[in-house]
Amino acid sequence: MNTKDEVVTIFVPAAAEYVDLVRLALYGIACKMGFSYEEIEDMKVALSEACNNAVLHAYGDLADGAAIIAKMPEPRVEIRFIKQSDALSIVVKDDGSSFDAAAAARQAESMHGKSIADIEAGGLGLYLMQALMDQVEVLSGEGTQVMMTKRLTRSGEWA
């Protein structure tokens, strides 16, 4: 990443109904960069997982982003798209109460090899983020920042 990278920044209210708008923005940016349909679908899910997390946990646990009483006047989520020459990085940032990144990472797991009694949905979001993107970094402290990166693979002519 350097100063020549182009950055697109979106601020949305921390509510469930704005996550699809963020997906649309991602679609627009990723299409122009030349990502494939499948790569874009992957990124949409990963980005939504990060946004969902911000909506649900950043400002006191919410149920489905319902109306909240918040300390700050307009709880919002910042999504920053950083266009590099060979990759797209997306930073999802919220100023809400941070979550323990280490604890969350430990809980990132799938349902492989478990019985019906043991499977649960918790941890799937982070698991999917890591599986669908090339790199995921979670920084917490004041608020939370999740940075995920997808590299552009320039496929040559199919043999």
Added chain:
Amino acid sequence: MPEAAASIPRIRPETATLDKSGSRSSGIQTVAAARYVSIACVCGYGYFIDSNNRKENKRTIPIKWGMVMKAPDKFYLRTENQEGRCTVYVNGELDLESASQMRAAMATLVELTDRELVLNLRELRYIDSTGIGILVSVLKARHAKEAPFIVEAIPPNIRKLFDMTGITPFLSGAATS
């Protein structure tokens, strides 16, 4: 699902052409309608237009002055009840916003232990961990009631997510596994 791996549906609202047949159009009206089209495309309506016109490689939609451009429903369910079987068609995007609608519907349908509960995902365009979490709840509830639960017509991109998360083996429909 676009069949050709090489072609990505590209919506270019600024180049959307307008079929002015049947409409009284002046220069101003045409420009206003073009903006309407751009907004409609950004709202996701462009997806529908593009997939419909893909074969002719068109990006045109007929615009009539005064036409109300309504964004299609993002998420909706359609239930079909037959002898011994209740099929729920899940359409659109199942995300955090539409999750509560899905949960509410499933809460009722999960109780139908006298018949098969089938989810048909043919028109499901998007799912993430929220929706998969709902499927897990339904799975467990049906399993506890020893009632059949089947998921059918899974699109390839959705199936990929199911495989990744490890839920696929649980979706084959056996009441007890």
